[in-house]
Amino acid sequence: MSVTTTSQLCTFTVDDLFFGVEVTKVQEVLRFQPMTRVPLAPGMISGLINLRGQIVTAVDLRACLGLAPRGDGEPPMNVVIRGSESSVSLLVDTIGDVIEVSSDSFEPPPSTMRAAHRHMIASICKLPRQLLLVLIPERVLLLTQASETAGRAAGSAR
Amino acid sequence: MVAHEERTPVDPRIRVDVRLLDRLMNLVGELVLARNQLLQNASSSPDNALVSTCQRLNLITTELQEGVMKTRMQPIENVWNRFPRVVRDLSQLCGKAVKLEMEGASTELDKTIIEAIGDPLTHLVRNSVDHGIETPEQRAAAGKQASGTLRLRAYHEGGRVNIEISDDGRGIDAERVKSRALERGLITPERAHALLPHEVHGLLFLPGFSTAEKVTNISGRGVGLDVVKSNIERLGGSVDIDSQFGRGTTFRIRIPLTLAIIPALVVGAHGERFAIPQVNLVELLRLDVEQVKTAIERIHGVPVYRLRGNLLPLVELGSVLELGPERAPRDVNMIVLQADERQFGLLVDDIFDTEEIVVKPLGRELKGLSTYAGATIMGDGKVALILDVVGLAERAGVAAAERQIARESVDRSVVRSADTQLLLLFRSGASSRMAIPLESVARLEEFSRARVEHVGGDDVVQYRGEILPLVYLSEVFGEARAENDTLQVLVHSHGNRHVGLVVDAIEDVIEQELTATRRGGRAGTLGSAVIQGRVTEILDAEAVRGLVGG
Numbered sequence: 001m002s003v004t005t006t007s008q009l010c011t012f013t014v015d016d017l018f019f020g021v022e023v024t025k026v027q028e029v030l031r032f033q034p035m036t037r038v039p040l041a042p043g044m045i046s047g048l049i050n051l052r053g054q055i056v057t058a059v060d061l062r063a064c065l066g067l068a069p070r071g072d073g074e075p076p077m078n079v080v081i082r083g084s085e086s087s088v089s090l091l092v093d094t095i096g097d098v099i100e101v102s103s104d105s106f107e108p109p110p111s112t113m114r115a116a117h118r119h120m121i122a123s124i125c126k127l128p129r130q131l132l133l134v135l136i137p138e139r140v141l142l143l144t145q146a147s148e149t150a151g152r153a154a155g156s157a158r
Numbered sequence: 159m160v161a162h163e164e165r166t167p168v169d170p171r172i173r174v175d176v177r178l179l180d181r182l183m184n185l186v187g188e189l190v191l192a193r194n195q196l197l198q199n200a201s202s203s204p205d206n207a208l209v210s211t212c213q214r215l216n217l218i219t220t221e222l223q224e225g226v227m228k229t230r231m232q233p234i235e236n237v238w239n240r241f242p243r244v245v246r247d248l249s250q251l252c253g254k255a256v257k258l259e260m261e262g263a264s265t266e267l268d269k270t271i272i273e274a275i276g277d278p279l280t281h282l283v284r285n286s287v288d289h290g291i292e293t294p295e296q297r298a299a300a301g302k303q304a305s306g307t308l309r310l311r312a313y314h315e316g317g318r319v320n321i322e323i324s325d326d327g328r329g330i331d332a333e334r335v336k337s338r339a340l341e342r343g344l345i346t347p348e349r350a351h352a353l354l355p356h357e358v359h360g361l362l363f364l365p366g367f368s369t370a371e372k373v374t375n376i377s378g379r380g381v382g383l384d385v386v387k388s389n390i391e392r393l394g395g396s397v398d399i400d401s402q403f404g405r406g407t408t409f410r411i412r413i414p415l416t417l418a419i420i421p422a423l424v425v426g427a428h429g430e431r432f433a434i435p436q437v438n439l440v441e442l443l444r445l446d447v448e449q450v451k452t453a454i455e456r457i458h459g460v461p462v463y464r465l466r467g468n469l470l471p472l473v474e475l476g477s478v479l480e481l482g483p484e485r486a487p488r489d490v491n492m493i494v495l496q497a498d499e500r501q502f503g504l505l506v507d508d509i510f511d512t513e514e515i516v517v518k519p520l521g522r523e524l525k526g527l528s529t530y531a532g533a534t535i536m537g538d539g540k541v542a543l544i545l546d547v548v549g550l551a552e553r554a555g556v557a558a559a560e561r562q563i564a565r566e567s568v569d570r571s572v573v574r575s576a577d578t579q580l581l582l583l584f585r586s587g588a589s590s591r592m593a594i595p596l597e598s599v600a601r602l603e604e605f606s607r608a609r610v611e612h613v614g615g616d617d618v619v620q621y622r623g624e625i626l627p628l629v630y631l632s633e634v635f636g637e638a639r640a641e642n643d644t645l646q647v648l649v650h651s652h653g654n655r656h657v658g659l660v661v662d663a664i665e666d667v668i669e670q671e672l673t674a675t676r677r678g679g680r681a682g683t684l685g686s687a688v689i690q691g692r693v694t695e696i697l698d699a700e701a702v703r704g705l706v707g708g
C-alpha cells in the first residue's frame with residue numbers, strides 16, 4: 001500500500017539528459033555569471049561566482065557526469081543549491097519549468113548505470129514524453145569532494 | 159515614549175544572532191561595492207547634486223562598515239574569564255601559590271579571533287603555572303615571595319593587539335634547553351654552541367621539544383609550544399619569548415584585530431588576480447628582462463636569487479598553480495614572502511595595489527586546497543582568491559621551517575668562527591668568477607678610461623697624489639682586456655705601495671668560510687672554492703703583484 005504524494009521539481013537539461021531537483025533545495029536560478037577559476041581545483045569545479053557578496057562555487061554537471069564539455073557559444077545557466085553552510089551552483093545547459101510530479105511515477109535508476117552516476121540520482125520519473133532524472137544535489141557535492149580528496153592524495157603521493 | 163523613559167533603566171544590551179551579524183557584514187560588503195561603482199560613474203557626471211549625494215553616501219557607507227565591524231568585536235575578557243579557575247585548580251594540583259593579575263581585559267578583538275585564541279592562551283597559562291612558577295619552598299630558597307604572580311596583559315598597538323603572559327618564575331635555563339635539544343637531535347652540537355640567547359628560546363617552539371623531566375598531565379600532554387605557535391600564526395599573528403633565568407618568562411603574542419578585513423596586495427599572473435595578505439609581505443622587487451636572465455640563477459633547475467648575499471628560493475606563481483605553459487623570459491615582479499620561518503621570492507606578472515579586502519571562506523568543496531586562505535570580491539565585483547603563503551610554500555617545496563633555522567644558525571656560527579672571511583666577489587674576463595679576501599683590498603674605485611695614462615708601457619692613474627699602477631686581471635689570466643669606459647679597480651696595498659687591480663664587474667660581498675683547494679689553481683690564485691654554489695677562484699693579490707713585477 002502506498003500513499004501518493006506530489007513534489008515540485010525544478011527542471012533543467014544537461015546535454016540530452018533531463019534533470020529535476022526539488023524546488024525546496026533550489027535557492028535561485030541565474031543566467032551565466034562571470035567566474036573566477038580556481039587553479040589546482042578538480043576539473044568539475046568551474047570557478048567561483050560572486051552572488052551578491054556571497055562566494056559560490058560553481059560545479060559543472062557535465063564534468064560530473066563525464067559528458068563532453070560545453071561549446072564556446074553556449075554559456076551555462078546556474079542552478080544555485082542551498083547548502084547547510086554555503087551554497088553551490090550547478091552549471092547546466094538550459095533551464096526548464098517547475099513541474100509537479102506524483103510519487104507513483106518514480107522508479108529507481110537502472111542498475112546498469114555507472115555507479116558513480118547512479119549514486120547522484122534519487123529516482124527516474126516517467127513523464128509522458130520523456131524520462132526525468134531526479135538529482136540529489138548533496139551527492140553531487142559529495143562526489144566533487146571525493147574526487148578532490150582523491151586528487152590531493154594522488155598529488156601528495158607524487 | 160515618555161512613559162518608556164521613566165521606567166527603571168534596563169540593560170542597554172541585546173542579544174543578536176551571530177548569523178545575522180554575518181549577514182549584515184555581507185550586505186555592507188555589497189553596499190561598499192555598489193558605492194564604488196556608483197562613485198566611478200558619478201565622478202564623470204556633470205550633475206553636481208548627484209556628485210554630492212554620492213559623496214554623502216560614501217561617508218555613510220564607510221561609517222556603516224565600521225559600525226558593523228564593531229558589532230563583531232568582543233572583549234578579550236570573554237577568553238580570560240576562564241583563567242582564574244584554570245590557574246586556581248592547576249596551582250592546587252601542583253602545590254603552588256599563584257596570584258593571577260589581568261590588565262586590559264576590555265581590549266576588543268574580532269569574534270573569530272577570540273574563538274581561535276582561547277586554546278593557545280590556555281596552553282600558555284597552564285605552561286606558566288606548571289613549568290614557570292616554582293613551588294613556595296623553591297621560591298623561598300631563591301629569596302622570592304612564596305606566591306608567584308602570573309600576569310596577563312592585552313593592549314592595542316599599531317592596528318594589532320598584543321597579549322602578554324608573564325610569570326615571575328624560574329625563567330628559561332638556556333643550558334638545559336640546549337642540552338635537551340641536543341638529546342632530541344633537534345640541533346647539532348656546533349650549532350648549539352653558536353646560538354644566541356633569543357635563538358635558544360626559539361628552540362622551545364620546535365616540534366618535539368619538551369624540557370619537562372617527566373610528562374605531567376597538566377601542560378605536557380604531547381602538545382608542544384609548536385602547536386601554540388602554529389595556531390597563532392594561522393591567525394596571522396606571531397609569538398615570541400622573553401626570559402631571564404631565575405627571574406621569569408614573558409610570552410608575547412601579536413595578533414591582528416580582525417580576520418574579516420585584512421590589508422592585502424593584489425597581484426596578477428597569467429591574467430588572473432590573487433590577493434596576498436600583507437602580514438606575509440617582506441619586500442617587493444622588480445626585475446626587467448635582462449635582470450631576469452642574469453640575476454636569476456639556477457641550481458639544478460631550481461631558480462634562486464641573491465638577495466643581499468643570501469640565496470632566496472624563487473617560486474613562480476604561474477607554475478605552482480599550474481596556470482599555464484612556461485613562457486619566455488619577461489619583466490617580472492618578485493615578492494619576498496615570509497611563511498613561518500622560511501622566506502621565498504614569489505614571481506608574478508603584475509602588482510596592482512594594496513587594498514583592504516573582505517575575507518570570505520571558500521566552500522566545503524575547496525577546503526582541501528591548502529594554497530588558498532579564502533576568496534574576496536574585488537572592486538569590479540569579480541572574485542579573487544587569497545593566497546595562503548604557508549600552503550603555497552609547502553606546495554612549491556620551499557625548505558621546511560626547521561631546516562631553514564638550522565641553515566641560518568650554521569651561517570651565523572660560520573660568521574663567528576675564526577676561519578670565516580669577508581670575500582669580495584667579482585668578475586674578470588668573460589665568464590670567470592673570482593673572489594678576493596676583503597682584507598687585502600684597501601679600497602674600491604671607479605676610474606674613467608680618460609684618466610688612464612701610459613708610462614713606460616704600463617697603465618697608471620693619478621690617485622691621491624700618488625701614481626697608481628694598474629694591473630688588468632683579465633690580461634694576467636690570459637684573456638683580452640675589456641674595453642669599458644669606466645674601470646672597476648680594487649686598490650690593493652702592501653706597505654705604503656698600492657696597486658690597482660682592474661676587474662670587469664664587482665658582484666657582491668659575502669661572508670664565507672674559506673677552504674680553497676689547491677688543485678687546479680692557476681698561478682696568481684690561491685685555488686678555487688665553492689661560493690654560493692658556484693666554483694669561484696680565489697685571487698692571490700700578492701702573487702699577482704709578483705707576476706707583474708709590481
